[in-house]
Amino acid sequence: MRWKSSRRSTNIEDRRSESADSGGSGRGFRIGSGGKKGGIGIILVAVVVLLMGGDPSTLINMLLGGGSVPVQTQTMSRIAPSQAPTDEMAEFVSVVLADTEDTWTPLFQQMGKTYQKPRLVLFRGAVKSACGTAQSAMGPFYCPGDQKVYIDLSFYEELKHAFKAPGDxxxxxxxxxxxxxxxxxxxxxxxxxHQMQRDMPKSEANVLSVKLELQADCLAGIWAFHANRVRNIVEPGDIDEAMNAASKIGDDAIQKRAQGYAVRDSFTHGTSAQRVKWFNQGFTRGDVQSCNTFSS
Structure with missing residues (x-):
């Protein structure tokens, strides 16, 4: 990917030197008696858990009753990175964020809308967000409560070694x-x-969660299409790297690697084939209308 001479985003929060109270143990949020139990708080946290593969009905019940809320994620056990994240990695992330800004701002203008740029938070270990306290093991996530993307850069070591998906x-x-x-x-x-999912059985809610994730894959493909058309960022092999990553983090691939078999009703992000298909759809079409996964 051609990026070193590109613009850096200023919408970066570097919290890597801070520490966050994990609020519990393992991979879950802990919502105690002093936690936010109002309807808005429940919705915000539930949306994020949905995006990361959690069960919203279980979450809401746990929030109302207090205690530790386990979160199902798509990441495998953490592996020790070969080296600490470098400044160059953080710089790379700021360039990618800037490029998404330069892509979505004019696309929103063409639709008569204004793109509100998200902020990206770099953290280590655990981080506090408007959606609760998250740990690195949960992987990168988006919190709609504060409209921020969160990532521990050591995830890229996991992506490379555990998921066998290297490349910038x-x-x-x-x-x-x-x-x-x-x-x-x-x-x-x-x-x-999310409103539709609240009254659905888990299996039906999972179907909508898959469609959300596949649409996000398609929108990532749209970014790649326009970024390359306007700024010529794609080098030979780059798209293969992205599609390989999409393939390696499909629900079926992860479940088979973890337990030897896949349970389709539990899928929340889509199969490897679906994730590759929708990223490629966005990249080849470059049209937001082509990302209507909900009509598929």
Whole structure:
């Protein structure tokens, strides 16, 4: 990916020197007696858990009753990075964020809308967000409550070694996918889908969660299409890196690697084939209308 001479975003919060109270143990949020239990707080946290594969009905019950809320995620066990994240990695992320800004701002203008740029938070270990306290093991995530993307850069070591998805464009795809969720938030899609999911059985809610994630993959492909058309950022092999990453983090691939088999009703992000298909759809079409995964 051609990036070193590109613009850096100023919408970066570097919290890597801070520490956050994990509020519990393992991979979950802990909502105690002093936690936010109002309807808005529940909705904001539930949306994020949906995006990361959690069960909203279980979450809401746990929030109302207090205690530790386990969060199902798509990441494998953490591995020790070969080296600490470098300043160059943080610089790379700021370039990718800037490029998504330079892509979505004019696209929103063409639709008669104003793109509200998200902020990206760099952290280590754990971080506090408007959606609760999250740990690195949860992987990168988008919080609609504060409209920020969160990432521990050591995730890229996991992407490379545990998921066998190396390459700078694979790393860029991760950011573009999370920004895709921000685009969904700007369009009002996240809010509408979550409202629909609240009264659904888990299996039906999971189907909508898959469609949300596949649409974010397609929106990441749209970013790649326009960024390359306007700024010529794509080098040979880059798109293969992104599609390889999409393939390696499909629900079926992760479940088979973890337990030897896949359970389709539990899918929340889509199969490897679906994730590759929708990223490629966005990249080859470059049209937001082509990302209507909900009609598929």
């Amino acid at each position: 464009f694979a790393q860029a795809y991760v950011i573009a996918h999370e920004v895709g969720h921000h685009v969904q938030q700007q369009f009002g899609i996240l809010q509408k889908i």
